[in-house]
Amino acid sequence: QVQLVQxxxxxxxxxxxxxxxxxxSGYIFxxxxxxxxxxxxxxxxxxxxxxxxxxxxxxxxxxxxxxxTMTRDTxxxxxxxxxxxxxxxxxxxxxxARVVGYSMKDAFDIxxxxxxxxxxx
Amino acid sequence: xxxxxxxxxxxxxxxxxxxxxxxxxSSDVGGYNYVSWYQQHPGKAPKLMIYEVSNRPSGVSxxxxxxxxxxxxxLTISGLQAEDEADYYCSSxxxxxxxxxxxxxxxxxx
Numbered sequence: 001q002v003q004l005v006q007x008x009x010x011x012x013x014x015x016x017x018x019x020x021x022x023x024x025s026g027y028i029f030x031x032x033x034x035x036x037x038x039x040x041x042x043x044x045x046x047x048x049x050x051x052x053x054x055x056x057x058x059x060x061x062x063x064x065x066x067x068x069t070m071t072r073d074t075x076x077x078x079x080x081x082x083x084x085x086x087x088x089x090x091x092x093x094x095x096x097a098r099v100v101g102y103s104m105k106d107a108f109d110i111x112x113x114x115x116x117x118x119x120x121x
Numbered sequence: 122x123x124x125x126x127x128x129x130x131x132x133x134x135x136x137x138x139x140x141x142x143x144x145x146x147s148s149d150v151g152g153y154n155y156v157s158w159y160q161q162h163p164g165k166a167p168k169l170m171i172y173e174v175s176n177r178p179s180g181v182s183x184x185x186x187x188x189x190x191x192x193x194x195x196l197t198i199s200g201l202q203a204e205d206e207a208d209y210y211c212s213s214x215x216x217x218x219x220x221x222x223x224x225x226x227x228x229x230x231x
Contacts, residue, residue, distance in 0.1 A: 035220065044124070045159075045167065045210050047220040061218055100172050105214035107157030107172035114166055 002026035004096050004112035011118045017084040020115045022096030029077035030054040033099040036081045040092040086119045125211055125223035132229040138199040141226045143211030149221055151192035155214035158196045162207045206230040
């Protein structure tokens with residue numbers, strides 16, 4: 001079945017970096033855009049950015065420009081999200097999510113299970 | 122990019138209908154038919170309920186419907202059931218930053 005499986009929970013110190021993986025299966029990896037969305041404890045959803053698995057092009061939310069890097073490995077159908085210079089406000093569940101169709105403008109139909117990242121001082 | 126505006130909470134009794142609004146601008150909700158709605162139960166990943174304003178993914182109950190008028194989109198749930206109690210988020214494509222979410226609405230089934 002179509003699914004996205006993310007890496008496990010992380011605990012990091014302030015100032016460190018974290019890299020979260022998202023492995024796709026059950027569909028043609030290069031055919032669908034993938035987004036990253038995060039959710040701080042008790043808060044709403046926040047869009048972080050998008051990556052094209054086919055060409056690797058990316059677009060990031062302005063808030064994360066300079067701190068986030070999204071990459072992909074087509075040989076393993078995996079996308080990665082690396083966030084640097086971590087601070088306590090980055091404590092959140094990070095999700096990868098696949099676009100429902102072939103347009104990057106469309107909704108997210110498949111979500112990973114989420115990866116909890118905790119930043120401690 | 123400001124978040125789309127949703128009511129913080131709504132409630133209804135089993136069998137009733139409720140509507141959740143999502144207000145944006147002409148740069149997002151009003152300008153494109155890429156409005157979507159997500160249901161999220163505690164500790165779970167969001168689930169797509171409506172995409173492209175009014176389309177339901179396969180497997181989503183027809184009790185869920187979406188619409189849009191001007192800069193405001195709406196999610197209507199008819200025949201409320203206990204399992205509908207969850208948080209609901211709207212989202213839209215935006216010309217300024219690609220994706221924007223609403224702040225979320227907590228639905229309580231009385």
